[in-house]
Amino acid sequence: MSELYAEREQLPSIATTDSPTSAVALTGDWTLDTLASRMRPLTQQARRYSRRAWDLRDIGRIDDAGATLLWHAWGAERPAALLLRPEQEAMFTRLAEVQKPPQARRRRAWSALAPVSRVGERVVDVIDHVSGFTTLLGQTVLDIARIAGNPARMPWREISANIHRTGAQALPITALVSFLIGIVLSYLSARQLKLFGADVYIVDILGISILRELGPVLAAILVAGRSGSSMTAQLGVMRVTQELDALAVLGIPYSLRLVLPKIIALAIALPLLVLWSNAIALLGGMVAAGVELNIGYRHFLSGLPGAVPVANLWLGLAKGAVFGILIGLVSCHFGLRIKPNTESLGAGTTNSVVTAITIVILVDAIFAVLFSEVGIP
Amino acid sequence: MSVVISVAGLCTRYGKQVIHRDLDLTVLDGEVLGIVGGSGSGKTTLLRQMLGLDQPMRGVVKVFGYDLQTASADDLRRMRRHWGVLFQHGALFSALTVFDNVALPLRELRALPEPMIADLAMLKLNVVGIGAEHAPKMPSQLSGGMIKRVALARALALQPELLFLDEPTAGLDPESSESFVELINTLRNELRLTVVMITHDLDTLISLADRVAVLADQRLVAVGALDEIVNIRHPFINSLFHGERGQRALAAANDDTRPPKIVFPDHVP
Numbered sequence: 260m261s262e263l264y265a266e267r268e269q270l271p272s273i274a275t276t277d278s279p280t281s282a283v284a285l286t287g288d289w290t291l292d293t294l295a296s297r298m299r300p301l302t303q304q305a306r307r308y309s310r311r312a313w314d315l316r317d318i319g320r321i322d323d324a325g326a327t328l329l330w331h332a333w334g335a336e337r338p339a340a341l342l343l344r345p346e347q348e349a350m351f352t353r354l355a356e357v358q359k360p361p362q363a364r365r366r367r368a369w370s371a372l373a374p375v376s377r378v379g380e381r382v383v384d385v386i387d388h389v390s391g392f393t394t395l396l397g398q399t400v401l402d403i404a405r406i407a408g409n410p411a412r413m414p415w416r417e418i419s420a421n422i423h424r425t426g427a428q429a430l431p432i433t434a435l436v437s438f439l440i441g442i443v444l445s446y447l448s449a450r451q452l453k454l455f456g457a458d459v460y461i462v463d464i465l466g467i468s469i470l471r472e473l474g475p476v477l478a479a480i481l482v483a484g485r486s487g488s489s490m491t492a493q494l495g496v497m498r499v500t501q502e503l504d505a506l507a508v509l510g511i512p513y514s515l516r517l518v519l520p521k522i523i524a525l526a527i528a529l530p531l532l533v534l535w536s537n538a539i540a541l542l543g544g545m546v547a548a549g550v551e552l553n554i555g556y557r558h559f560l561s562g563l564p565g566a567v568p569v570a571n572l573w574l575g576l577a578k579g580a581v582f583g584i585l586i587g588l589v590s591c592h593f594g595l596r597i598k599p600n601t602e603s604l605g606a607g608t609t610n611s612v613v614t615a616i617t618i619v620i621l622v623d624a625i626f627a628v629l630f631s632e633v634g635i636p
Numbered sequence: 637m638s639v640v641i642s643v644a645g646l647c648t649r650y651g652k653q654v655i656h657r658d659l660d661l662t663v664l665d666g667e668v669l670g671i672v673g674g675s676g677s678g679k680t681t682l683l684r685q686m687l688g689l690d691q692p693m694r695g696v697v698k699v700f701g702y703d704l705q706t707a708s709a710d711d712l713r714r715m716r717r718h719w720g721v722l723f724q725h726g727a728l729f730s731a732l733t734v735f736d737n738v739a740l741p742l743r744e745l746r747a748l749p750e751p752m753i754a755d756l757a758m759l760k761l762n763v764v765g766i767g768a769e770h771a772p773k774m775p776s777q778l779s780g781g782m783i784k785r786v787a788l789a790r791a792l793a794l795q796p797e798l799l800f801l802d803e804p805t806a807g808l809d810p811e812s813s814e815s816f817v818e819l820i821n822t823l824r825n826e827l828r829l830t831v832v833m834i835t836h837d838l839d840t841l842i843s844l845a846d847r848v849a850v851l852a853d854q855r856l857v858a859v860g861a862l863d864e865i866v867n868i869r870h871p872f873i874n875s876l877f878h879g880e881r882g883q884r885a886l887a888a889a890n891d892d893t894r895p896p897k898i899v900f901p902d903h904v905p
Contacts, residue, residue, distance in 0.1 A: 290795060291745075291794060292717075292795075294747075295745055295748070298747050298748065298749070302749075323756055323759050323760075323795065324748070324795065327755050327759070328752065330755070331749075331751060331755070353759065353762065354755070357758045357759050357762060358758060359758070359768075360735045360754050360758055360771045360772070361768060361769070361771055361772050598776070599730070599776045600730035600731055600775075601729075601730050601731050602730070602731040
């Protein structure tokens with residue numbers, strides 16, 4: 260059975276005398292393996308004798324690593340007197356011709372304008388994103404218009420698959436988070452209300468805050484993290500593996516087959532998730548109110564319609580639909596911009612989720628201002 | 637000649653599908669072994685098992701005398717520094733430049749100073765015919781042939797004694813494929829490499845392989861020099877060598893036993 264050459268190799272050594280005229284004779288094997296652990300002492304020794312005559316003919320094996328070590332010790336030139344075997348000759352000729360690696364990323368020279376230009380770059384970047392996003396939105400609207408004329412081309416299967424993936428499969432996690440938030444909110448409010456003896460208003464507080472704000476935003480953030488990232492990654496990988504190009508040359512527009520179903524599915528699934536998340540959060544709040552304030556379930560539920568105008572529910576559901584469309588657009592936008600390397604895939608997915616959540620909260624604030632007169636008794 | 641890789645009694649099964657049944661194979665020191673077989677005959681699986689990436693269901697794979705399944709992690713790491721692998725699609729790290737791809741294994745040794753790493757990496761790139769102007773590029777900016785060359789440079793970075801090639805010429809145009817074969821031939825003589833090669837391409841097989849192993853019917857139906865293999869009666873060997881393409885390749889090989897040397901302008905010895 261064979262063993263590694265490395266295990267049969269002789270240690271490299273440098274032999275010479277103190278007399279400055281004596282030649283330096285190398286023996287042993289000068290390979291990557293034998294050298295790796297003795298790099299420093301050998302380099303120092305070689306450097307000390309670099310002006311002498313060198314004899315490399317008794318070396319056992321020498322590879323590029325050994326040759327490079329000697330070459331560097333000699334100061335990137337041949338010593339005046341050098342005895343070589345023919346095959347070593349070729350090795351050092353090749354080394355002499357090696358070019359330095361060009362610097363991949365040159366550091367930009369510092370200038371007083373650097374902060375300004377950095378801001379400028381960011382602005383250009385943002386404009387680029389906004390215009391790309393707008394194009395995608397326009398493309399989607401055009402696709403919908405085109406499909407409206409020819410409903411047979413509607414990608415029903417993709418839509419239903421996406422509703423299942425983004426909606427149905429998100430039910431457990433949404434329920435868990437909503438239930439806990441409902442309990443926390445109810446518990447904290449109950450403590451305050453008790454102080455003023457205003458126990459009954461727990462129904463108003465929970466009803467309005469959950470139906471109007473927490474339900475839609477919670478569901479949207481969970482979906483942005485869960486489905487937004489996977490949509491970006493999916494489109495990104497399809498771009499890397501040229502699957503998008505393959506669809507395009509088959510005459511299947513990917514905006515119609517991949518982007519539109521995702522957006523429609525999210526616009527349908529997210530309001531349903533909002534409804535689900537509302538119900539569970541209220542259940543959690545109701546349980547905590549029962550424990551903390553002794554408000555019975557019957558009392559809580561019968562008080563709810565009176566305390567919370569139904570407009571809040573519709574507003575929450577509408578927000579859900581808008582959030583769904585935005586999450587779909589943002590994640591597809593980032594997915595389609597991914598470049599064919601692993602780093603871009605990771606960065607794109609992160610950016611997609613962060614942007615989607617930021618936009619959801621931003622739009623939520625706009626809703627709050629626009630509809631401040633609606634549904635508040 | 638000593639044995640570098642030995643595979644004994646190898647069995648592989650995916651679900652109900654049997655891939656290998658009692659497969660035995662030895663690779664000798666200094667030879668180029670070509671493994672051929674139809675699609676789905678388990679060539680790549682066999683290669684992955686020799687690399688320790690997949691575990692065989694039964695059987696022993698030994699490389700340099702180490703059993704891949706029982707060797708200690710230290711032994712495996714030491715051994716892995718002595719082989720190089722050229723994957724079918726190159727498997728370059730897409731986030732690193734060409735230069736960093738080749739320098740990575742050298743840096744991982746944590747023994748060499750950076751100027752030496754730079755020279756060694758540039759040497760390797762030079763040897764495979766990649767000019768310095770390509771060193772700062774990203775893999776996505778390279779053509780298929782260049783990706784293979786860079787991947788070969790990375791595989792050679794640690795001065796391996798054993799080189800695995802998975803379809804070295806697949807996806808290359810005839811000219812680059814010919815010069816790639818010539819490159820491997822030169823390197824193999826210079827660095828006294830043992831090469832295990834999987835290929836579909838008869839021209840590559842004829843010009844590189846010392847011995848050929850034919851994988852069919854879940855085992856090796858024949859192992860030997862090319863002219864012995866050609867005369868064995870087996871449906872797969874028949875269709876491989878006695879089809880029109882095979883005849884043409886063989887005729888070309890007999891016509892001119894040593895193909896003209898193609899010299900790369902970049903690395904004239």
